[in-house]
Amino acid sequence: MKKIITTLLISLLYSNVLSAQNRPNIVFILAHDLGWSDTSCYGSTFYKTKYIDQLADSGIKYTSAYANSPNGTSSRASIISGQVNARTGIYNAVDATQGLAKYRSTISPASKKELPLDKFTLGNALQYAGYSTAFFGKWNVGEARGYRFNERGFEEGFQINKSIQNEHGNLATYPSLEAIESESGVRYLKEQTYLSDFITDNAVSYIERHAKDHKPFFMMVSQFFVNDSIEGPGSSVEEATKNSKMNPDTEMTAMTLNLDKCVQLITKKLREKGVLENTLIVFMSANGGVSNLLKGGKNNVYEGGIRVPLIVSWPNKIRKGQVSEDLIVGTDLYPTFLEIAGINSDQYQKQKEYILDGESFKNQWLKRKSINRKKPVVFHFPAYVPHPEETAEGQWIASPMAAVNDGEFKLIIHLTSNKKELYKRSDDIGEYKDLSLKFPEKVKSLTKVYDHWVEETGALKPVKREAVGLGWGKRQFQENNEDLKKILNDVSPNQGIVLMDYVVTKKDQNTAKAVIHEILYELNGKPINSLKDLEKVVSTLKIGDDVIYKYSYSGKRKKRTIKVTETTTHTIDFQLDSCTDTKSVYSRSAIDF
Structure with missing residues (x-):
């Protein structure tokens, strides 16, 4: 009986695999900061994105496609994991304390810097389906060991970690490729290498080497274009300058045309190798642009920040010339790719005990069936x-x-x-x-x-700073929290304030556990017994000042000196989390010097 059940499960999981002997290669090109109307097939009149337009003509152009988040890092994590940012914990690209703390009326939840290791990536999923996998370009969901692309289901390629001198040249990769040593010992690409060209050239090379393999491949090409660090390649800038109808911002135009060139070279190589007709190509932007025809832009949830171009092409399988108004989001790609690869996405979730937040669009792509979403996005x-x-x-x-x-x-x-x-x-x-x-x-x-x-x-929301009593609303420190009791007992009434980090568990949103605490009692010789005392001292500081910060940690009194500089903001933020009548407890985050 057990054998019968196991056989049935496998047959359900791999429904279509046995009959689909020619499963397609999948090429996923992900742009960055490309606005919904920033290509000519979506309405731009400043320039002609010839090859992106051709891709749209050969398949489906979505007019109501959305990124899951208006921020590229958060959106990219959702696409790669198939889960919304509330599950990945990646809400933003930077720390929640950026900006001047005194102007924030709420405390934002901290954002994770790496995609948690319990998440199955698109690379893992397509490997599971029997695909070779490769990644080239902007990863942004983990640089530490264990979180890198080649440890998350991708067999070949590289991720761009950072660049020096400028955004689109002299950049660092992992692993190091075609590199030269710098004085610091870090290996960087040769200075003349232009970022987008380097990513595209390596993607084209991968197709050259793997087009005739016995198994299909999944290749994710994650471009930086058109990032808000504007620096176009020389040849494209010259082309942009010659055409008077083009956007006066020739650098931005040049970058968009270079992205168009990426699509051209990849489709050209697929055609040359005779595999274009057996390759699904998906082109999308990770988030909205910095300037387009819609309200808002990157980093907010008006249409300008989340509505993005999305094009899907598979010659002779997806009818060409389609324009769809159906609502589709980044997390829909994961289950759709699984289904295209022959894996039943529902059974995949059950077997892996893994939630996918998107819906499969396979039937729309291949059978032209309109999709009625199960619930709003x-x-x-x-x-x-x-x-x-x-x-x-x-x-x-x-x-x-x-x-x-x-x-x-x-x-x-x-x-x-x-x-x-x-x-x-x-x-x-x-x-x-x-x-x-x-x-x-x-x-x-x-x-x-x-x-x-x-x-x-389990989404975390901002909380009000003006909390009074032992906590804020339902999310509070329980009175029997031994860690909190210990901290409060260390503080004499009306002497010192407590700086504390805390963790809110997803299983119980109503409790918080203190994990670290320091007691600040003096700043620049001034006693600190309240937030008002602290703000009064901070308001007098200027660039070049030394700040003498005296505190107690684990019962031991310590001192550190901090210099206020123009480029470095040392923030020992004391955003109010909770307080008692005689002792104040603050989250350690950042009040800006």
Whole structure:
């Protein structure tokens, strides 16, 4: 009986594999910061993206495709893992304490820097399906050992870790390729190497070597273009400058044309090797652009930040010339790729005990069936993003937001104020007409969808700074928390304040456990017994000052000196988490010197 059940499970899991002897290669090209209308097939009149347009003509162009997050790192983690950011814990590209703390009305949840090791990547999934796997370019979900691309299901390729001198040249890779030693001992690519060309050339080389292999391949080409560090390659800049109809921003134009060149060279090599007709090509942007025709942009959940180009092509399998208005998001790619590779995605989730948040679009791609989503799509971005110059006090490029899209309406929720906006997607793509007062029941129903999603996924939301008593709302430090008791007992009434890191577990959102504490009692000779005392001293500091910081840790009094510099912001943020009548407890984050 056990043997029969096992055989049945395997047959369900590999439904279509045995009959699909010619499973396609899968090439996934992921752009970065490319706005929804930044290619000519999506409406740009500044330039002609000839090869991206040809790709769109050969298959399906989606006009309602979305990134799961308005930030590239968070979105990329969702695409690679098949899970929303609430499950990956990667909400933002940088620390939650960026920007000036005194202008944040809420405390944002910390964002993980690496994709947790309990997540199965697209590389793992396609390996499981019998594919060779490769990754080239911007990884951004882990540089530490154990988190790198070749330890997460990808057999060949490289990830770009960082660059020096400029964004698109003289860059570092892991593992080191065609490198020269620097004075620091770090190996970098030769200075003349242009980033996008290097990624594309290596992807083309991979096709050359693997096109005729006995098993199909999955190749992810993760470009940096068109990143907000604007630096176009010389040849493309010259081409952009010659055409007077092009965008006056010739550097940005040049980068977009170079991305078009990437699509050209990859499709050309597939054709030369005779495998184009057996290759599924997907082109998408990880997030919205820094400038386009939609409201907002990168780092907020208005259309400009999350609506992206998405093109799908598979000659002779996907009917060419299609334009689809169906709502599709980045996490849909994972189950769709699995199904295309012959793996039943539902059975995959059961066997792996792994949740996939997306829905498979295989039947739409191959059978032209319209997809009716099982439930609305939720976007959650609980972070602040400051102005790059930090010149405008209290001004942010983005503040914590969420959105719910049910296909007909889209609800915007401002997580700091709970202000809500409602837009009808078919009539108002630019999100100019707020209909929240006209359709209060729709606001209410979509709010319930968001609240249920938060509960289901364990999403962390910003919390108010003005907490009073032993905690804030339901998320509080329990009175029987021994760690907290120990900390409070170390502090004499009205003497010193406690700096504390804390962990909120996903299983029980209502408790927090203290993991580290320091007692700050003096700053520059001034006694610190309250947040007001601290802010008073900090307000007097200027660049070049030495800050003498006296504190107690594990019962031992210590001292450290910090210099205030122009380029380094040492922040010992004391955002209020909770307090008692005689002792204050603060989260250790960042009040800016």
